Amino acid sequence: MLATSSVLIVAGSETSITMLSCTMNHLVQNPDKMALLAAKIRKAFKREDDFALSPLRDLPYLNVVLNEGLRMCNSTPVGAPRVVPPGCGTVSGVRFPEGEFINMHSLTVSRSPKIWYDSNPFHPKRWLEKKSAEFGMDQQNAIQLSGVDLRSCIGRLLTWAEIRLILARLV
Ligand code: HEM
Numbered sequence: 001m002l003a004t005s006s007v008l009i010v011a012g013s014e015t016s017i018t019m020l021s022c023t024m025n026h027l028v029q030n031p032d033k034m035a036l037l038a039a040k041i042r043k044a045f046k047r048e049d050d051f052a053l054s055p056l057r058d059l060p061y062l063n064v065v066l067n068e069g070l071r072m073c074n075s076t077p078v079g080a081p082r083v084v085p086p087g088c089g090t091v092s093g094v095r096f097p098e099g100e101f102i103n104m105h106s107l108t109v110s111r112s113p114k115i116w117y118d119s120n121p122f123h124p125k126r127w128l129e130k131k132s133a134e135f136g137m138d139q140q141n142a143i144q145l146s147g148v149d150l151r152s153c154i155g156r157l158l159t160w161a162e163i164r165l166i167l168a169r170l171v
Pocket residue numbers: 007008009011012013015016019075076079080081144145146147148150151152153154155156158159
């Protein structure tokens with residue numbers, strides 16, 4: 001019970017806080033985007049008490065700001081380390097011996113100019129303009145917030161509920 005609680009607190013708090021601080025940092029440095037987000041939220045909700053999970057989930061600009069915040073500063077920078085199973089393993093055509101520790105740093109993916117157009121600045125609209133000349137070639141699936149498959153994040157729904165509510169209140 002103690003160990004499980006400890007895992008949930010560590011896995012669930014640092015990750016969300018890092019992601020939110022990073023997003024807020026980029027919003028503060030981009031006042032036009034901060035103003036646009038605030039306007040969208042105030043248009044959708046008359047009072048702070050009206051914030052509820054399901055209408056917040058349906059606010060496109062809030063979601064793309066959070067996606068871009070996550071791209072800019074992934075809260076699991078160590079990636080998802082794995083040990084190659086018995087026999088050997090192949091990743092992207094490269095063979096690794098059994099027992100080898102392999103990992104991919106999340107920021108190498110989320111800031112790569114081979115994957116993202118104009119990869120270093122904060123562009124929430126890249127998530128809306130999937131067919132634009134600029135952002136149309138972005139490989140959005142390259143980012144997997146919650147990991148994939150069997151060991152993926154059990155807190156992903158809670159995370160999105162949390163970060164939407166908190167950011168909406170902050171702006
Ligand atoms: C921005 C917030 C979060 C991010 C970016 C995140 C990311 C991840 C990732 C990438 C994994 C998979 C690691 C792997 O494949 O080795 C993971 C696993 C996990 N996450 Fe999260 N997480 C977040 C929030 C949370 C929250 C709120 C909780 C719980 C309250 C949580 C609990 C866990 C647990 C227990 C695992 C291990 C699952 C397993 O191995 O079966 N996470 N998380």
